[in-house]
Amino acid sequence: MIEPLLTSRMTAHPADSHTIARYEATGGYDALRKALKMKPEEIAAEVKASNLAGRGGAGFPTGVKWGFLAPATPRYLVINADESEPGTFKDRQLLERDPHQLVEGIVIAAYALNTNRAFVYIRGEYPRPARRLHAAIEEARTAGYIGDDILGSGFALEVTIHLGAGAYICGEETALLNSLEGLRGEPRIKPPFPAVAGLYAKPTIVNNVETISNMPWIVTHGGAAYDAIGPEGSRGTRLFSVSGHVERPGNYEIVMGMTWRDLIYDLGGGVRDGKALKCWIPGGASAPWLTPEHVDEPITIQACTRLGTMLGSGGIVVMDETTNVVAAALSLVRFFAHESCGQCTPCREGTSWLERILERILHGRGRMSDLDLLLDVSDNISPGLRWPPAMTTICPLGPSAVSPITSIMANFRDEVVAMIAGEVPAGV
Amino acid sequence: MWTDEQVASRQSPVPSQSASARSGGWALSYWRLETGDWRLMTWSPATVERAEAILALYPNPRSAVMPLLYMAMHEEGRLTDEGMQEVARWTGVSSAQVLAVASFYTMYKQHVGRHLVSVCRSISCHLLDSSAVIDAVADEAGVPAGETAADGSITVESVECIGACGGAPAVQVDYEMVEGMTPDKARALVRWLLDERPETVRSDDLQERFGGARSFDWGPADSAEAVGPFPAYGPYGTVGGSG
Numbered sequence: 119m120i121e122p123l124l125t126s127r128m129t130a131h132p133a134d135s136h137t138i139a140r141y142e143a144t145g146g147y148d149a150l151r152k153a154l155k156m157k158p159e160e161i162a163a164e165v166k167a168s169n170l171a172g173r174g175g176a177g178f179p180t181g182v183k184w185g186f187l188a189p190a191t192p193r194y195l196v197i198n199a200d201e202s203e204p205g206t207f208k209d210r211q212l213l214e215r216d217p218h219q220l221v222e223g224i225v226i227a228a229y230a231l232n233t234n235r236a237f238v239y240i241r242g243e244y245p246r247p248a249r250r251l252h253a254a255i256e257e258a259r260t261a262g263y264i265g266d267d268i269l270g271s272g273f274a275l276e277v278t279i280h281l282g283a284g285a286y287i288c289g290e291e292t293a294l295l296n297s298l299e300g301l302r303g304e305p306r307i308k309p310p311f312p313a314v315a316g317l318y319a320k321p322t323i324v325n326n327v328e329t330i331s332n333m334p335w336i337v338t339h340g341g342a343a344y345d346a347i348g349p350e351g352s353r354g355t356r357l358f359s360v361s362g363h364v365e366r367p368g369n370y371e372i373v374m375g376m377t378w379r380d381l382i383y384d385l386g387g388g389v390r391d392g393k394a395l396k397c398w399i400p401g402g403a404s405a406p407w408l409t410p411e412h413v414d415e416p417i418t419i420q421a422c423t424r425l426g427t428m429l430g431s432g433g434i435v436v437m438d439e440t441t442n443v444v445a446a447a448l449s450l451v452r453f454f455a456h457e458s459c460g461q462c463t464p465c466r467e468g469t470s471w472l473e474r475i476l477e478r479i480l481h482g483r484g485r486m487s488d489l490d491l492l493l494d495v496s497d498n499i500s501p502g503l504r505w506p507p508a509m510t511t512i513c514p515l516g517p518s519a520v521s522p523i524t525s526i527m528a529n530f531r532d533e534v535v536a537m538i539a540g541e542v543p544a545g546v
Numbered sequence: 547m548w549t550d551e552q553v554a555s556r557q558s559p560v561p562s563q564s565a566s567a568r569s570g571g572w573a574l575s576y577w578r579l580e581t582g583d584w585r586l587m588t589w590s591p592a593t594v595e596r597a598e599a600i601l602a603l604y605p606n607p608r609s610a611v612m613p614l615l616y617m618a619m620h621e622e623g624r625l626t627d628e629g630m631q632e633v634a635r636w637t638g639v640s641s642a643q644v645l646a647v648a649s650f651y652t653m654y655k656q657h658v659g660r661h662l663v664s665v666c667r668s669i670s671c672h673l674l675d676s677s678a679v680i681d682a683v684a685d686e687a688g689v690p691a692g693e694t695a696a697d698g699s700i701t702v703e704s705v706e707c708i709g710a711c712g713g714a715p716a717v718q719v720d721y722e723m724v725e726g727m728t729p730d731k732a733r734a735l736v737r738w739l740l741d742e743r744p745e746t747v748r749s750d751d752l753q754e755r756f757g758g759a760r761s762f763d764w765g766p767a768d769s770a771e772a773v774g775p776f777p778a779y780g781p782y783g784t785v786g787g788s789g
Contacts, residue, residue, distance in 0.1 A: 132765050192605070204668040204707040211762045235605070242653045243664075243708050245721050246749045249772045278603050283612055284652035286706065300611035300637065302650040318606055359761075361670040361711035368712050369762050403669060403707075433711065435669050449672040453706050459650075 120347060122371040123335045123355050124328070128215035136250055138257040141218035147263055149334035153226045154271040156337075161230035165333070167341030169353045174198055174289070174326030175402065175431040177419055181341075184231060186313035188321040193233045196317060196324045197224060198294060199240040199247070202286040203402035204453055205433025208357040208369045209327040213240070213247035216331070217254035221277070223333035225263055228275045231323055236275060239294050241282045252279055286457035290513045291324040292316075293459065304459045305513035328357055328432075349375040352418040356432060360386045363393065363438035372417070379413040382436060393438040397529065401430025403450050404518030406505060407525035426505040427521075443530045444537055447522035448476040454519035465516030468499040472519060484538035493527060496520040589632065593621050597636055607637045611647050615654050625656050652705070653721075659694040659701040661739045661747075663687065664718040665732075667704040670711035679715045680704050682729035686736040699740055712761030722749040726758025 127144050128135040141147070153161055166181025187193065197220070201209040212220060228236050240248045255277050258264045266274045285303045287293045292306035295317050316322025332354065336344050347354050352374035358381065361367045365387030372381065382388065382398065389395050397407045400417075406427040408415075415421050422428050437446060455469035472495055475488050493503065500507040500517040503524050507517035526534060536542050589597065600613045614636055618629030627641075630648055634641040648654040655662075665671075665680045680702075684690050687700045694701040710716030713725025717732060719739065727735075735756040739747075750767035753760070 128763075128765070132763055134766070136765065201709055202707055205670055205711050206707075207709045207711050207761045210709050215762075215765055241709070242651075243718060243721055246723065246768065249768055253772060280609075281613065281616070282651070283615070283654055284705075285650065297612065298609060299606065300608035300639070300647065302647055359711060361714060361761075362673050367670075367714075367759075367761070399669070435673070435711070437673060441673065446669065446673065449667065449669050453668050456706055 120355075120373060123347075124212065124216070124219065124331055124357060125369075125371045127219070128211075135215050136217055136254065138218055138254070138261060141216075141222075142261075145338075146218055146334075147222055147261075149337040150222050150225055150263060151269060153229055153337045154269055154273060158230045158232055161226065161337060164336055164341035165230065168332075168336050168344035169341075169351075170329065170332055170336065170344060171353070171419065172326055173328035173332075173356065173432065175203065175404070177429065180325060180329055183313065183325075184323060186311065187231060187323055188314045190321050191232075192235065193231065193321040194317045194323075195224065195228045195231055195233050195236040196291075196294065196298065196322055197236065197238040197327060197330055198289060198291065198324055199238055199244070199251075199327045200282050200286075200289040200294060201244075201327070201431075202241055202289050202457075203404065203431040203433055204450065205359060205361055205399060205402050205435040206431040207359045207361075208432055210244060210247050211369050212327050212331050212357070213244070214250045217247075217251045218258065219331045219334060220251065220327055221254050221258045221263070223330035224277060225258075225268065225275055226333045226337055227323075227325065227330055229273055233323075234274050234276065236277045237298060237317070238277065238279045239282060239288065239298060240279060241288075242284055248279060248281060255279070285459075286453075287459045287513070287515060290515070293513070294324060295322065302459070304461050305515075307512055348373045349416070349418055349420075351420050356429075358417075358432045358434055360434045360436065362398070362434075362436040363390050363441070364388065364436045365390050374418050375416050377414050377416055378408070381417060381434070382413070386436070389436065389438045391438075393440060396437045396439045396441050397443075397525070398437060399433070399435040401428045402433035403435075403453060404428075404514065404521055405430045406521045407529065409529050423506075428506075442480075443526045443533055444476060444480050447526045448473065448480055450522040451476055451519050454515060458515060458519075462511040462516060464499045464510045465519070468495050468516060469519045471495045472523060479534065479537055482537075482540065484534075486535075486538055488538065489527070489531070489534065492523050496523045589617075589621055593617055601636065608639055611637050611639065611644060612651070615644070615648055619654065624658050625654050655701075657694055657701075659698050660743070661699070662701045662703070662718075662720050663736065663739070664703050664705040664708070664721070665691070665727075666706070666708045666710065666714070666716045666718075668707035668711075670707075671715040674714040676704075676715035678729045679717065679727050679732045682732045683717070683736055686733040687740070699743075700736070710761050713757075713759050719747050719752055722747050722752055724749070724752045724757045725760045727756070728758065731756045731758065 131140050134140040162184050170180045171177045224236050282288050288297045288303040290305045293303040297303040312322040345353050355371050355373050357369050357371050359369050370385045395410050397409045400408050451472045455473040458465045458469050460466045478484055500520045502508050601607055601610050614633040618633050619625045622629055630644045631641045634644045667676050684702050687702050689695045689702050691702050691704045710725045715727045716725045717727050
């Protein structure tokens with residue numbers, strides 16, 4: 119087991135890991151000093167060589183994304199700290215416990231991308247993380263790591279925190295950019311991609327908090343060293359948020375490739391109260407569920423793709439044998455119905471239909487025809503009901519609402535039928 | 547201080563409908579109401595100063611719509627039509643465009659009590675019986691979820707994921723987090739809010755008084771002086787920010 123890349127400092131120094139004094143005392147900002155002596159394109163080459171994949175949900179290779187950045191100026195770096203995917207709370211810990219790691223990553227990334235303006239979009243419901251990051255930015259500015267002439271290099275950078283106001287959809291990068299421009303958080307049609315026409319229609323890179331927090335390590339140790347960690351296609355360590363019916367919920371930084379059994383049973387302490395595992399969500403509310411037959415599968419992007427699901431945002435939600443899967447699916451579908459921005463008809467109408475059908479089944483008013491109706495509505499949102507989903511919508515929110523439906527229909531259809539038939543008591 | 551030209555440039559895109567001036571640090575604007583009357587709008591000097599600083603943060607003034615909506619809420623305790631018109635005046639967009647933004651996001655509220663208690667209902671909290679916490683909060687506060695007490699003391703709502711899944715079920719008070727709730731702890735929390743009427747609340751204090759298991763080790767508490775970035779969290783929560 120290698121030393122965790124992102125969480126060692128907060129583990130070793132719980133009392134002050136968020137301060138600049140502790141950060142500098144543990145090698146902090148040395149990577150920035152090294153980076154400023156490199157050429158920007160050399161840093162981008164290291165990031166590309168690292169094969170780091172984005173940690174926000176889509177899992178797109180960060181170095182490749184950077185390579186799409188159009189040459190026009192001004193250009194922007196935007197950090198996505200709108201962590202809102204149910205089951206996910208890892209960025210909150212990185213923001214609260216090691217904000218300087220993120221700040222250093224931002225300065226390195228901005229230098230590599232040749233931009234002088236960075237924005238951090240933090241969800242409005244995260245005041246404590248926002249306070250911590252705000253304090254870190256001010257400390258960094260005082261110390262000369264942010265400002266007009268960073269460490270005498272001539273490189274200038276200004277970092278601005280922008281608070282969201284309660285909209286999951288702003289985690290989608292083009293919706294985030296609209297929100298940052300003072301508009302409704304509605305996703306944009308792509309192309310053009312943000313790297314070509316993003317914030318204020320200028321070239322923009324949007325990266326997740328955890329993704330950028332890896333930058334100091336990659337610059338210090340090199341892209342090849344990062345690429346040597348974990349299996350091919352799923353390089354590096356990754357923070358997983360484990361919650362639900364487990365004994366020890368929490369964030370776990372692991373090398374990808376370990377099995378679900380290791381994560382849920384060894385690290386997470388197993389299913390609470392000695393109950394049996396019924397199923398789990400492997401990558402946030404949007405991901406199709408896995409079942410006990412998959413516990414010895416490796417935690418990799420490829421294995422998840424093969425099983426028709428994804429690691430997504432890294433939010434793992436464990437459900438024990440007592441779980442009412444219709445109620446669980448309703449909770450998930452209701453989330454997406456509530457968070458649909460309303461632009462696309464299949465999502466706006468379809469998610470609400472799914473919510474209402476599940477609700478009537480749960481409350482003892484279901485009909486056998488609802489079984490087909492659930493799948494029919496789902497098929498209209500995400501034709502073919504396959505994974506990765508086909509889309510009739512601008513963004514993947516609508517298809518995400520289909521994941522719980524296909525999951526219960528594929529794995530627990532008997533339970534849904536029994537509830538409709540009145541063989542099990544209705545109600546949550 | 548602004549020059550007269552700068553003041554003029556801040557006027558509404560519909561100049562015949564408004565006028566504004568500045569004296570002694572107060573931004574004064576007059577708005578023609580639908581009734582035909584003029585109404586004097588004022589933002590306090592502190593708010594005006596922060597609004598100016600917020601505008602300076604962005605390449606495009608429209609980006610200030612969201613932070614200024616928080617300021618407007620802070621100023622009046624809730625979001626009003628006049629507050630949205632003020633935001634429109636500052637940012638140079640129409641008040642309809644400001645309303646379009648304000649109505650999209652759940653945290654901009656036209657009706658809210660002195661304290662806002664938000665109980666998470668998303669999957670991890672749901673699995674650990676958040677519905678019992680919602681019921682306890684609503685019962686103790688005497689109002690159902692989604693409503694505000696008649697005396698304006700408290701608003702109760704059930705909300706989607708607040709990022710505290712490892713400490714489920716979780717609650718926020720004026721957006722400040724408390725993890726590891728139980729129905730009994732939630733009742734005590736509501737009782738405390740109604741009896742003590744704290745000026746501001748902070749996560750660390752709430753967690754210590756009423757919380758349980760956390761998503762992760764929070765580390766040391768925020769110092770009392772810790773401030774957030776722009777904007778404030780209003781109306782009565784952790785209002786704070788720095789220039």
